Amino acid sequence: MRTQVGIVGAGPAGLLLSHLLALRGIDSLVVEDRSRAYCEARQRAGLLEDGTVKLLREADLAQRLDAEGLEHGGIYLQFAGERHHLDFRDLTGGRTVTIYAQTEIVKDLITRRLADGGALEFEISGTAVAGLDTDRPVLSYTTAGGERREVVCDAIAGCDGFHGICRPSIPPGLLTVRDRDYPYAWLGITADVPPSTDELIYNRHPDGFALHTMRTPQVSRLYLQVPPDDRIEAWPDERIWAALQRRFALPGWELKEGPIFDKAITPMRSFVSSPMRYGRLFLAGDAAHIVPPTGAKGLNLAMADVSVLADALEALLRGDGRPADRYSDTCLRRVWRATHFSWWMTTMLHVTPAADPMTEELQLSQLRYVTSSRAAATSLAENYTGYPPLR
Numbered sequence: 156m157r158t159q160v161g162i163v164g165a166g167p168a169g170l171l172l173s174h175l176l177a178l179r180g181i182d183s184l185v186v187e188d189r190s191r192a193y194c195e196a197r198q199r200a201g202l203l204e205d206g207t208v209k210l211l212r213e214a215d216l217a218q219r220l221d222a223e224g225l226e227h228g229g230i231y232l233q234f235a236g237e238r239h240h241l242d243f244r245d246l247t248g249g250r251t252v253t254i255y256a257q258t259e260i261v262k263d264l265i266t267r268r269l270a271d272g273g274a275l276e277f278e279i280s281g282t283a284v285a286g287l288d289t290d291r292p293v294l295s296y297t298t299a300g301g302e303r304r305e306v307v308c309d310a311i312a313g314c315d316g317f318h319g320i321c322r323p324s325i326p327p328g329l330l331t332v333r334d335r336d337y338p339y340a341w342l343g344i345t346a347d348v349p350p351s352t353d354e355l356i357y358n359r360h361p362d363g364f365a366l367h368t369m370r371t372p373q374v375s376r377l378y379l380q381v382p383p384d385d386r387i388e389a390w391p392d393e394r395i396w397a398a399l400q401r402r403f404a405l406p407g408w409e410l411k412e413g414p415i416f417d418k419a420i421t422p423m424r425s426f427v428s429s430p431m432r433y434g435r436l437f438l439a440g441d442a443a444h445i446v447p448p449t450g451a452k453g454l455n456l457a458m459a460d461v462s463v464l465a466d467a468l469e470a471l472l473r474g475d476g477r478p479a480d481r482y483s484d485t486c487l488r489r490v491w492r493a494t495h496f497s498w499w500m501t502t503m504l505h506v507t508p509a510a511d512p513m514t515e516e517l518q519l520s521q522l523r524y525v526t527s528s529r530a531a532a533t534s535l536a537e538n539y540t541g542y543p544p545l546r
């Protein structure tokens with residue numbers, strides 16, 4: 156079998172890349188080891204930067220996003236019993252972010268690829284890549300029906316997330332990895348209750364960080380800082396709501412409760428592997444880098460990578476390899492900015508276990524600075540809405 160670009164992984168990176176290539180007249184095949192239903196239901200990110208929304212609009216993918224997405228012009232920062240608002244529109248000359256769940260982006264992309272006749276294979280197994288240092292790399296896999304296939308490609312895109320097979324297929328010794336684990340995790344819930352806030356609340360409390368975000372006007376998403384080795388079974392719904400009530404408490408404001416229909420604990424990690432290319436294999440999204448979710452960057456970085464990659468592959472297939480040669484460096488500049496911002500937000504807002512009192516005072520001083528200095532608030536706002544702007 157033959158395709159121009161073999162894409163491993165039907166997450167946001169792989170699906171968007173396949174669509175962007177189709178707009179450029181380039182064939183691709185996306186292979187995914189999970190089912191379509193699983194990919195469409197996997198609860199993950201939900202906040203799009205200004206430039207990501209513009210990218211989706213340019214790619215004619217924003218009909219439902221424009222109808223159902225919730226545009227936000229700022230966030231709240233809560234600490235030491237006070238809640239402060241940062242007005243992104245004012246601070247950044249009109250830039251905003253949009254709440255639209257990753258589940259909905261994945262549904263929109265799958266629907267569109269299938270409507271356009273795109274090749275997507277779900278529930279495959281035994282994915283392998285070979286010949287990466289030649290100009291005819293081979294993607295092989297076993298279909299859901301049990302048939303083994305070998306697909307000769309011009310290039311392969313490894314969009315298979317942190318635990319995928321593409322990054323480990325690069326020969327040992329060629330990648331530089333920088334990583335950091337954090338001494339806490341996030342317990343995330345999705346609940347059938349209208350959000351109690353108009354914009355996200357990032358909250359530093361002596362018990363630990365908490366975040367109030369949302370998915371739709373009817374569905375709230377909330378997070379609690381928990382120990383990294385905590386188990387979800389230790390958190391019955393009543394305990395979760397009690398902890399959220401304690402951390403968010405503010406006179407005159409009420410946190411509404413409702414039935415929880417999804418809950419999970421996610422570890423926090425910073426990870427960057429470089430370069431993002433080996434021969435004709437190009438890594439994109441979580442396959443190459445992970446950020447802690449505090450800065451809401453993971454999904455946005457994945458989409459930024461593939462917008463650069465689509466142009467680089469178009470040029471490569473025309474015989475011009477220069478944009479492909481620049482691909483890794485171009486992406487890594489944005490990745491490192493987001494990695495720093497995510498680390499900064501994380502360390503400012505979380506309670507470090509067994510930290511000395513000095514650490515707490517430094518965090519509170521930083522929060523007071525960000526909420527009282529226009530220069531400091533502008534720095535947070537421009538990073539949060541996306542820096543450098545993608546569009």
Ligand SMILES: Cc1cc2nc3c(=O)[nH]c(=O)nc-3n(C[C@H](O)[C@H](O)[C@H](O)COP(=O)(O)OP(=O)(O)OC[C@H]3O[C@@H](n4cnc5c(N)ncnc54)[C@H](O)[C@@H]3O)c2cc1C
Pocket residue numbers: 163164165166167168169186187188189194198199200201202257282314315316317318319320421439440441442448450451452453454455457
């Ligand atoms: C639990 C969780 C919660 C998160 N919450 C947030 C958040 O609140 N905010 C935020 O900004 N980011 C969040 N993120 C990060 C964000 O969701 C990711 O950055 C985003 O999904 C990256 O997209 P991707 O396409 O690169 O990778 P993924 O979405 O991971 O997609 C990779 C795909 O490859 C498939 N795959 C893997 N191995 C193979 C194989 N061998 N063969 C075929 N297919 C394979 C996987 O099944 C998957 O569908 C979260 C991530 C996780 C894991």
